[in-house]
Amino acid sequence: MNERDSEIMLQLLEQQGYLLCADLDSADAVIVNTCSIRGKAEQKAYSFIGSLRRLKKKKPHLIIAVAGCVAQQEGAKMKARMPHVDIIVGPQAIYQLPDFFRQAADATAVIATSQHKDFTIPPFLPDIGHGLPHKRFVTIMQGCNNYCTYCIVPYTRGREVSRRPEDILAEVRHLVDGGVREITLLGQNVNSYGNDHPAGGQTSFPELLRQVAAVPGLVRLRFTTSNPKDLSPALMACFQDLDNLCHHFHLPVQSGSNAVLKKMNRKYTVESYMDKVRGLRRACADISLTTDIIVGFPGETEADFLATMDLLEEVRYDSAFSFKYSSRPPAASCNLAETVSEEEKAQRLALFQKRQNEISLERHQEYVGTTLPVMIEGESKTGQGQWSGRSSHNLIVNFHSPRTYRPGELENVTITEGCLHSLRAELSQGDK
Numbered sequence: 430m431n432e433r434d435s436e437i438m439l440q441l442l443e444q445q446g447y448l449l450c451a452d453l454d455s456a457d458a459v460i461v462n463t464c465s466i467r468g469k470a471e472q473k474a475y476s477f478i479g480s481l482r483r484l485k486k487k488k489p490h491l492i493i494a495v496a497g498c499v500a501q502q503e504g505a506k507m508k509a510r511m512p513h514v515d516i517i518v519g520p521q522a523i524y525q526l527p528d529f530f531r532q533a534a535d536a537t538a539v540i541a542t543s544q545h546k547d548f549t550i551p552p553f554l555p556d557i558g559h560g561l562p563h564k565r566f567v568t569i570m571q572g573c574n575n576y577c578t579y580c581i582v583p584y585t586r587g588r589e590v591s592r593r594p595e596d597i598l599a600e601v602r603h604l605v606d607g608g609v610r611e612i613t614l615l616g617q618n619v620n621s622y623g624n625d626h627p628a629g630g631q632t633s634f635p636e637l638l639r640q641v642a643a644v645p646g647l648v649r650l651r652f653t654t655s656n657p658k659d660l661s662p663a664l665m666a667c668f669q670d671l672d673n674l675c676h677h678f679h680l681p682v683q684s685g686s687n688a689v690l691k692k693m694n695r696k697y698t699v700e701s702y703m704d705k706v707r708g709l710r711r712a713c714a715d716i717s718l719t720t721d722i723i724v725g726f727p728g729e730t731e732a733d734f735l736a737t738m739d740l741l742e743e744v745r746y747d748s749a750f751s752f753k754y755s756s757r758p759p760a761a762s763c764n765l766a767e768t769v770s771e772e773e774k775a776q777r778l779a780l781f782q783k784r785q786n787e788i789s790l791e792r793h794q795e796y797v798g799t800t801l802p803v804m805i806e807g808e809s810k811t812g813q814g815q816w817s818g819r820s821s822h823n824l825i826v827n828f829h830s831p832r833t834y835r836p837g838e839l840e841n842v843t844i845t846e847g848c849l850h851s852l853r854a855e856l857s858q859g860d861k
């Protein structure tokens with residue numbers, strides 16, 4: 430979502446005559462788009478913003494803007510700590526950035542981090558010339574109403590706001606007409622798309638997916654991310670019915686223990702999660718499932734952790750993002766006493782990752798001998814006819830070919846080797 434917001438900010442400023450430059454020293458303006466999902470990302474952002482003080486001393490006319498979730502969260506506190514920053518802009522206010530730049534040029538500091546009850550995401554047609562030529566993100570909603578106890582998103586991105594379906598479809602058509610072949614629909618919890626509108630007043634996520642999938646010329650459609658509690662049978666049916674919907678679902682489980690899930694306020698149980706996993710696999714037998722896991726949540730016992738390890742064996746994810754728990758004020762879990770030592774967290778994480786890596790490798794080896802269409806991403810850095818693409822399952826596939834491809838072209842390849850993070854392949858017989 431931050432990548433997409435960066436593209437929007439760039440496009441808005443280009444319309445005002447700014448040009449993207451290759452190095453910091455030649456810049457007249459710098460925008461730091463920040464993420465605060467983990468403490469480390471926030472520290473990195475602060476350290477980079479601090480380093481810009483030197484540049485501002487050399488070039489007093491330099492405009493420094495900080496956007497994203499750290500800006501939203503810190504607001505005036507950031508200005509006090511980093512007085513050389515001119516603009517502090519939250520995610521809802523990025524569309525006003527050109528106005529803020531004009532104010533900052535007159536030496537007026539701007540702090541735009543209030544969240545508005547009636548905020549709507551304005552229609553916006555992306556510049557085809559920016560970003561990858563073959564695949565793009567399209568934001569369908571912002572914010573989240575779920576308040577999982579470890580998460581700061583509802584505090585930084587605000588309440589759920591769904592975009593109008595006609596604006597989303599216009600953006601997708603514009604991109605596809607411009608040559609884009611793959612679209613990823615973005616939201617913090619896409620499954621609850623439309624729930625912020627009165628009952629019956631808004632298209633549901635499965636309905637939206639069907640409308641986007643029908644845009645002529647769209648080759649691949651993906652979406653992220655989903656809270657399992659809102660995964661409906663209607664969404665599962667989309668995997669049966671839509672040819673261009675990719676066979677990949679990122680379904681963050683976070684823990685395999687019902688006691689921990691309750692403390693996390695995830696509003697589903699391991700049993701209901703497994704029902705959904707089975708439903709997805711019934712709808713799409715080769716669907717690739719990936720997940721997010723937190724180890725060492727306050728109160729997580731050895732038995733809770735082992736339940737997560739059991740879940741891993743039962744689902745057999747293609748891959749997982751896994752993290753040690755860290756508290757993120759003002760998220761509610763900050764009020765829970767930490768019961769798992771850092772050392773224990775590290776041990777649990779290492780055990781989890783070791784087993785997940787073994788499963789990922791086994792899963793990837795199961796593809797050997799199958800023929801898959803891959804969408805070309807580009808030639809590998811080494812050149813020499815080595816190409817890289819992605820399967821519908823979102824797996825990286827490397828192969829050799831004497832042909833030259835454009836990003837976004839499809840090629841059929843036969844998998845010869847499953848590695849930990851990718852697959853190796855050769856051209857299928859008819860294509861050699």
Ligand code: SF4
Pocket residue numbers: 573574575576577580581582583617618656
């Ligand atoms: S559903 Fe996702 S974004 Fe929303 S509060 Fe929970 S973890 Fe955060």
